[in-house]
Amino acid sequence: MADHIKTILHPTYLLIFSVGLNMFLIHKFLQQHFTESPVRTVTPSEDKPLENSTILLLWFWPSRKRFDLNSCCSRFNIDGCYLTVDRELYSKAHGVLINHREIKSNLSDLPTKPRPFFQKWIWMHFESPQNTKRLDAVENLFNVTLNYRRDADIVLRxxxxxxxxxxxxxxxxxxxxxxxxxxxxxVSNWNEQYERVKYYNELKKHINIYTYGRHFEKAVSNAQYKEILTTCKFYLSFENTANHYDYMTEKIFSPLTLGSVPVALGAPRYIYERFVPKDAFIHVKDFSSPQKLAEHLLSLDKNIEEYKKYFQWRKHFEVKLVNYPEEHVCRACQYIRTKKDYQVFRNLNKWYWDAIKDET
Structure with a gap:
């Protein structure tokens, strides 16, 4: 018996056993990963751009928000886009997207190489003109605008x-x-000089207002925010910007989505009516004073049939929200993929920062 064990433990037999075991394990690994499982399809952005792909270079992650660079097709049905943050691909990129927020205080990190003749530079910005500093250096730098305004090259809102x-x-x-x-x-962003703060200070003298947000030391989560809007008859959709074209934010669209009637302060009513049914919201300028607005809200609280009229638009319409910044980037790629013509944009500062001058 001892001789038999010695034979089995002989180095030659141990070597043969070890090699055989390793080959068996390798066989099982290959079988599991390449026979039983389907071959994984690699999307262009995971590997390298296909020959006919449109390359869009994100010079910065917009607002430092990272997302799946392969999602344009699956989420927005946009084919042929190769999104990248690899600056080594600059000379091959069909478009370079730069979010204004990332350059508003430092222009030193912009591309330094000459722009290829086929390349479009896309200026992306969705913050208000009133709270964004003008930059003379970007006046004629970009040739495509991605913005909420109706007259932007790429409109998204x-x-x-x-x-x-x-x-x-x-x-x-x-x-x-x-x-x-x-x-x-x-509300979190508080400034006593803001028109919305001044209006609130007068309005609260005539009607009770439930207030939340960091300014009132009542920070709310997304779930709490939705619950608040659902349980309120009216919501103060007060923007911090007035007299600029087409500027309105989730402050009006979230109440519309969740079943509260927005009380708008910001752009003139006629601009709101470009995007929202006129009987779906109340505008502060419809009343001669905050006291008159308060009286109207109190009367609607007692007249449920009149209050219900602010929801009639829901029979035929619904709110489409936008996924920031993922959808913005994919729409930008779609634009440069389909629009091949030569393009120039002049006077960015005048276009974006000048106040409203007429009702057009």
Whole structure:
């Protein structure tokens, strides 16, 4: 018996056994990963751009928000886009996207190599003109604009869309049962010189307002924010910018989505009506004073049938929100992929920062 064990433990037999075991394990690994499982399809952005791909270089991650660079096709049905943050591909990129927020205080990190003749530089910005500093150096730097304004090259913003026939309104009228507050406001950015702050200070003298946000030391989560809007009859959709074309934010579209009536302060009513049904919101300029607005809100609180009229738009329309910044980048790539013509944009500062001069 001892002789038999010695034979088995002989170095030659151990070597043969070890080699055989390794070959068996390698065989099982290859079988599992390449026979039983389907071959993984590599999308262009994971490897290298296909021959006919449109290359869009993100010079910075917009607002430092990272996302899947391969999502244009799967999420937005946009084919042929190769998104990258690799600056080594600058000379091959069909477009370079630069978010204004990343250069507003430092222009030293812009591309230094000459721009290829086929390349478009895309200026992306979605903050208000009133709270964005003009930069003389970018006046004639870009040839494509990506913005919320109707006259931008690439327009992207929340919209009121016509419903499909089978779309069911899941908010109204059921949401009425949840409303136990009259007027609400969530605000963090506070400045006593802002028109919205001055208006609020007058309005609160005539009506009770439930306030939340960092300024009131009541920070809210996204879930809490949605709950607040659902339980309030009216929401103060007060922008910090007035007299600039087409500027309005989620401050009006979120209440519309969640079943609260927005009370808008910001751009003139006629600009709001370009994007929102006129009977879906209340504008502060409809009233001669904050006191008159408060009286109107209090009267609607007592007249439920009149209040319901602010929801009639929901029978035919719904709100389409935008996924920032992923959708913005994909739409930019779609634009340069389909629009091949030579393009120049002059006077960026005048176009974006000049105040409204007429009602057009």
């Amino acid at each position: 929340e919209q009121i869309m016509i419903k499909t026939e089978d779309t069911e309104d899941k908010i109204f009228p059921q949401v009425l049962d949840k409303k136990d507050k009259l007027v609400c406001w969530v």
